[in-house]
Amino acid sequence: MVEEVSSVPLLEAKGICCERGDKQLFDSFDLSLKAGEILQLAGPNGSGKTTLLRSICGIFDARIDSLVWRGIPVTDPLQYADELLYLGHRPAIRHHLTLYENLSWYSCLSRCSDSAQLDQVIAEVGLQGYEDELASSLSAGQKRRIALARLRLVDCNLWVLDEPFASLDVEGVKMLCGWIQSFVQSGGSVAYSTHQPVEFSGCDSRILNIDSSRTLNRGGARQ
Amino acid sequence: MIGRVFHYEFLQAYRRRSELVTPVVFFVLVCSMFPLALGSVADLLAPLASGVIWVAALLATLLSLDQMFRQDFDDGILEQMELSEVPFYQLVAIKILAHWCLTGLPLVVLSPLLAMMLFMPSESYLSLIVGLFLGTPILSLIGAIGAALTVKIRRGNVVLSLLIMPLYVPVLIFGATAPVMAAQGIMPAAQLLWLAAMLVLAATLAPLAASLGLRINIYGS
Secondary structure, eight states: HHHHHTTSEEEEEEEEEEEEETEEEEEEEEEOTTTTEEEEEEOTTSHHHHHHHHHHTTHHHEEEEEEEETEESSGGGGGGGEEEEEOOOOOOOOOTBHHHHHHHHHHTTTTOOOHHHHHHHHHHHHOOOOTTTBBBSOHHHHHHHHHHHHHOOOOEEEEEEEETTTOOOHHHHHHHHHHHHHHHHHTTTEEEEEOOOOOOTTTTEEEHHHHHHHHHHHHHOOO | OOOHHHHHHHHHHHHHHHHHHHHHHHHHHHHHHHHHHHHHHHHHHHHHHHHHHHHHHHHHHHHHHTTTTTTHHHHHHHHHHHHHHHHHHHHHHHHHHHHHHHHHHHHHHHHHHHHHHHOOGGHHHHHHHHHHHHHHHHHHHHHHHHHHHTTTTTTTTHHHHHHHHHHHHHHHHHHHHHHHHHHOOOHHHHHHHHHHHHHHHHHHHHHHHHHHHHHHHHHHH
C-alpha cells in the first residue's frame, strides 16, 4: 500500500501565508512531504518553525492556498487532524494528574485506551515506577518523555514534532531517533524542528532551512 | 469515554481545590457580613436575603472564572484537545461542567445555611435552592464564553467582568425575585421556568461559543 501512494506526496501545502504580530513570516511558501520522509525544519529562533508546523496542523491562523493530503484536497485542516499527531514545544502535561492519569486521559481523547498498552508504553519511555507520581513533581526531561509516550499510543501517518529533543538526555534522544526511524520505515512521515544535530541513517531525510528559503522567496519578489 | 474525560477533568480541578475554595469562602463571608453590618434583625434581613445570596453567588462565580481555561491554555493542553478526535466543544462543555461541580454546586449546597442566617422565610427556601441550582450553571456557562475570550489576557479579570456582567443581569433578576414571590405566597413558576429555559439555551450555545473563543486564541498563539 505504501508503494501505491508513494508517488503522490503525503502532504502538499501550497501558498502558506502567515504573520505573527506585525511580521510577515511566510509569503506563499510551499511545503511538501512524501510518505516515509523525514523533514527537519532548521532556522534561527523566531524564523517561524513553530508557526509553520502549527499551520500545517491547522492550529495557526494561516492562509493556505491549497492543502492536499494523499492527493485529496483538504478544505478544513482540522478534518485531517486524526491523521497526524502534533507535539508542541509545550509538553501538554496536566500537572495535577499522575503520569498514568495523564496518558490515560490522552488515550481517552484519541479513543484508543487499553490499560495493558499504557503499561507497556510507560515501560518503553523509561518511566516505570513513576506511574503514580504527580506530573508536577517530575523533571523537565521526564515530562518530555510523557509527551513523547503519545507517539506510541496513537496510530497515525504524520508526526509533527516541535523541538522534540528539548530537555531529553542522550538515552532519550537515541530512543526518539529509533522511534522516528521505525515509524518512517513503516510508511509514516515526520516533520520536526530542532537545533540539535541529529542523524538518521538509512532514511529519506531532508533539511529545510526556513530562513534561507524565505529569503529566496523574498528575493524573487523584489526582482 | 466522555465519562472518563470528565473524571480526569474533575480530578484535575479537585486537586487544585485551593484555588476553587476561594469563591466558596468568599460567598460565605459576604453573606455573613450582612447580619454583622445591619444587625441581626429578622425584619431587616429577611427581605434582603435572596438578593444578598444571589449577588454573592454571582460575584463568587465571577472570581472563579479567570482560572477556568488559563492553566490548560498555557500548558498547551487546549491545543491537544482541539486536535483530538473528540469534538472540541464537547471537551469544553465537560470542562465547564467540572468547573460548575466544584464552584457552583457548593454554593447551592451552602445556600440554605446562609438563608437561615439571613432569616429567610421558610416558604422561600425551595425556590432559592431550585433557582440557584438552575442559575449557577448558567453563570458558569456564560462565564466560560468570557473566560475563553480573555484567556490570553493577563489580569483579564476586569475585562471579563465588564464582558460578562450585563449577561448575568437577567439571571440575577429572575433568580433573586423567585424567593421574594414565594415569601408572598405566590408560586414563582414563571421565574424558575425562565431560568430553566435560559439554562437550556446556555447549555446548548455557550460551549460552542466558548470553544470558538478558545480557538481564536489557540490559532493566534
